[in-house]
Amino acid sequence: MRRPEMETAAEKLSNLRTSPFKQIEFNKILPDKNHNWLNLADNDFEQLLPLANKETKLAKYQKEERAVFKLFSTGVLTSRDEWAYDYNLDNLKRKVICFLEDYNLEVEKWKNSSEKTEAFLNVIRKNSKLKWSDSIRNNLKKGLRHQFYDSNVRISCYRPFINK
Numbered sequence: 001m002r003r004p005e006m007e008t009a010a011e012k013l014s015n016l017r018t019s020p021f022k023q024i025e026f027n028k029i030l031p032d033k034n035h036n037w038l039n040l041a042d043n044d045f046e047q048l049l050p051l052a053n054k055e056t057k058l059a060k061y062q063k064e065e066r067a068v069f070k071l072f073s074t075g076v077l078t079s080r081d082e083w084a085y086d087y088n089l090d091n092l093k094r095k096v097i098c099f100l101e102d103y104n105l106e107v108e109k110w111k112n113s114s115e116k117t118e119a120f121l122n123v124i125r126k127n128s129k130l131k132w133s134d135s136i137r138n139n140l141k142k143g144l145r146h147q148f149y150d151s152n153v154r155i156s157c158y159r160p161f162i163n164k
Contacts, residue, residue, distance in 0.1 A: 002027070079133040085158050097148050102129055103136065104145045111143050 003012050016024075031037040034045075049068060050056075056067035078084040083099045086092035106124050113120055121141070125132050139146070155163055 077133075079136075080131045081158075083131075085156070089153070092153065093148070093150075099130070100146050100148055103140075106130065107140055107143055107145050110140050116141075 003015065029037050049066065051067060052069045052072040053067045056065045056070050057072065059065045059070070080099070083095050084092075086095060106128055109124055110116065110121070121137065124140075125137075130136065157163060
């Protein structure tokens, strides 16, 4: 049931209160090909030049580039937000120190192992509390230990508009 465009919310609610539900006519709304179902409109987004896309990133020749930017990334990515962010500074320090202790124990296992294979690395990863990423795995393979430094703690904008 479509109501007049300039009708106030109070007027719309009043109409709903006074109209028997069975007498209200409803329009069936189906989403468009982009899964939009509100404010359906014709648009030409598909014809616009994308800001970035994988084809342009992988293009070998400039004439194959079909985006504004060729290079793009995920930005700052910790892959372990639950360890690296907190509202409370003391909690954050405890979590990071705990994470680094766990990581450094895994480095020792790797260093002391005679079997430095992907299979052994997978065993370490499976039995560990850590959330593994390529950079952590590569650091472990290099035997790099890490320490906590108070001076590395920063206030950051976490998931837009939340300072942590």
